Amino acid sequence: MPEDMGGAHPVDSVISAARKLLGERISTNRNIREQHAHGEDTQPHVLPDAVAFVENSEEVARLLGLCHSAGVPVTAFGAGTSLEGHVTPVLSGITLDLSRMRRxxxxxxxxxxxxxxxxxxxxxxxxxxxxxxxxxxxxxxxxxxxxxxxxxxxxxxxxxxxxxxxxxxxxxxxxxxxxxxxxxxxxxxxxxxxxxxxxxxxxxxxxxxxxxxxxxxxxxIPEAIVSAACQFPMLSGAVETVVSVMQAGIPVARIELLDEVQMRASIAYSNLPGLAEIPTLFFEFHGTPVAVAEQVRVTEEIARDCGAERFTQAADAEARAHLWKARHDAYWAALALQPGCRILTADAIVPISRLTEAVLASREAITASGLTGAILGHVGDGNFHTVIIVPSEPDGLARAWALDRTIVGIALGLGGSCSGEHGVGIGKRQFLEAEHGQEALAVMRAIKSALDPRGILNPGKIFPDQTNPGVIAVA
Ligand SMILES: Cc1cc2nc3c(=O)[nH]c(=O)nc-3n(C[C@H](O)[C@H](O)[C@H](O)COP(=O)(O)OP(=O)(O)OC[C@H]3O[C@@H](n4cnc5c(N)ncnc54)[C@H](O)[C@@H]3O)c2cc1C
Structure with a gap:
């Protein structure tokens, strides 16, 4: 259950002033506050005191002015899909929901x-x-x-x-x-x-x-678009193909890895006819018809050299859309592997030359942990996700976080980062100093205090020492 921390801040005066501005668009309804107590993450939920549904820039500015004067925390909320506790309003206050600003x-x-x-x-x-x-x-x-x-x-x-x-x-x-x-x-x-x-x-x-x-x-929109799926008996062959394709300078538009566990999940969830439950790369090539044909030819050659078993192309829009919908649904497919369980998603990134080491070491770490986890990712950038199923036992979340920390350690050890795209939120605060160093963090803090001297904007995020009573990353 979300923890109700309301009353700790002088927020009542802000809510009544905001009501004059927004009318019914500021809500203290418990269901609405619960919807804004979390994102798509495994952090403990915290209720905001109120949720304001803003409709234009001026309303946002006026609400911030009110919160600043009263020292009330404000958490911006888009769609709430972030994965590291970003939108959890750890000190309650006002959540600013921007989803109605849709012009x-x-x-x-x-x-x-x-x-x-x-x-x-x-x-x-x-x-x-x-x-x-x-x-x-x-x-x-x-x-x-x-x-x-x-x-x-x-x-x-x-x-x-x-x-x-x-x-x-x-x-x-x-x-x-x-x-x-x-x-x-x-x-x-x-x-x-x-x-x-x-x-x-x-x-x-x-x-x-x-x-x-x-x-x-x-x-x-490119003149010609071709997708391809390429399957390998070994994970190492798939990752080596990625590294060689990038090093050869082929201007792929997309190059995505799904390991055997993710393929099992995606075939069951999205129905991918003709594909086996083995490591797979999904590609997309953009350009003129001649340029695309050449990109496909060279990529297939590299993949075959790395041990690819099959390489199938799809040029018609429907088949391509199905393939990429399946890729975008990978998270929900993994979630369906063990219905009722939650998922912890890691988001490591390494320099492309270290990708094979990073992915293989992460796969080994998942196996050694005894947890169910898949590897997938935007590997052309060196970015890969591990999707860890959180077991329902009492220590399940702690085991999943321990595995997440191991995988981040592998990436940092190879000159990488703890997050290629998901960000810091609460879940990755503990790694910021190791990644950026104390002095760079001090500069970031100075920027924060210059722009937000009262610390009202999304408190408890990014900086490792901004702990708070409501939320702790499971250590
Ligand atoms: C199934 C799934 C797949 C995903 N795949 C990807 C992926 O491929 N790549 C990727 O990068 N991410 C991915 N994500 C993570 C997530 O979708 C992104 O982080 C996304 O950018 C969050 O947008 P949002 O509107 O949901 O923001 P929210 O979750 O609402 O907010 C995220 C953070 O941004 C702040 N914020 C929101 N709006 C504003 C604003 N207007 N001004 C200032 N701050 C604001 C919030 O305070 C919070 O700190 C995935 C998530 C899920 C659930």
Whole structure:
């Protein structure tokens, strides 16, 4: 059950002032507060005192101004799909739900850019763009908001070719902790003026400001698209193929690994005819028909050299959509392996030359732990996920977190990072010092205090020493 920590803050005056601004759109209803007490993670739930459903930048700014004056914590909430306890309002206070800010404000086809409100999802944006021959490529496997993607510095299957959200944002409108609204960046593709405030807010997890509007780069839908599935008797062959394809400079649009456990789950959940429960790579190639045919030919040659048993192509849109829907549903497929259990997802990343070591060592660690876990990931970037089923026994969560720590240790030992795309939240705070060093963390803290001197924005996240009474990462 969520822990009710209401009453610890002077929030009642903020709620009544906010009611004058938002009317019924600020709610203290228990069901609504419970929906905002957690994300898709294994951290303990904490109820906010109230949830405000904001509809524009000015409302966000005015609410922040009220909370700043009263010293009340504020947690931004997009779709709540984050995986490390990011949206848990550890000191209660007000949760700002941005999911009603769903307007696509402007599309400039000639400049290949657009402006959206923070609550727009990538699926909604791509449906809006479809008739204009343009698309937005950053594609986490969840129905999340573009504001949330900016705040977590998200990526997805296309990042190997099109970059992460960081590479696709032109500028932001941000409400600061004290209620000021600022604009960062602009519409040009590059600029060398001033500090790069846009990149400062990307990945700041709602701790430096609340993003309300976003300018995005768009891309032309490629003339030819071909997908392929390639299967291997050994996991090592699949990973070696990835490394060789990347080192050969083949401009793959997507290259995704699913190990044998994930394939078992995905075949059962998504029905993938013709594919066996063995390590598999899903590819996608974009370009002109001639360029794509050449990319496919060289990739198949490399895969066969690494021991691939079969390599099947799909050019028709329906077959491709099915393959990628199955990949995006991998998390739900893994969850269905043991109905009723929760999942802990690790998100390590290593330099591409160390990927084989990292994946094989992680596979061994999963086997040695006695837990059920799958490996999958956006391996073209060196990023892989371990999806660990949390056993229902009393020590199940602690065992799953111990395995997560082992896998992070493997990645850090190989010059990697504890998170390629999911972010820090609560779950990865303990690794920040090992990864960045004390001095770099001190600079990050100085930035936090300059922009949020009263510490109201998403407290208890990112910094390892900001512990709190409500939530502890299971150690
Ligand atoms: C099935 C599944 C698959 C996933 N696959 C991927 C993947 O492939 N790649 C990937 O990167 N992630 C993935 N994720 C993780 C998650 O979807 C991303 O982290 C996503 O970017 C979170 O967006 P959201 O709208 O749900 O944000 P939330 O979970 O609501 O919030 C996340 C964080 O951002 C802050 N925040 C939200 N909106 C704003 C805003 N407008 N301004 C300031 N701060 C804000 C919140 O306070 C919180 O700290 C997956 C999750 C699931 C459940």
């Amino acid at each position: 696509v404000l402007e599309v400039n086809a000639a400049d290949m850019d657009c402006f959206v409100e923070a609550g727009v999802t990538r699926q909604q944006l791509n449906a809006h763009l479809r008739d204009q021959g343009l698309f937005f490529p950053v594609d986490p496997g969840s129905e999340c908001t573009i504001g949330g993607m900016c705040a977590t510095r998200a990526s997805g299957t296309n990042a190997v070719r099109y970059g992460t959200i960081r590479d696709n944002v032109l500028g932001l409108t941000v409400a600061l902790a004290d209620g000021r609204l600022i604009r960062t960046g602009g519409r040009v593709r590059k600029s060398s003026t001033g500090y790069d405030l846009t990149r400062l807010f990307i990945g700041s997890e709602g701790t430096l400001g609340v993003i309300t509007e976003i300018g995005l780069r768009l891309h032309g």
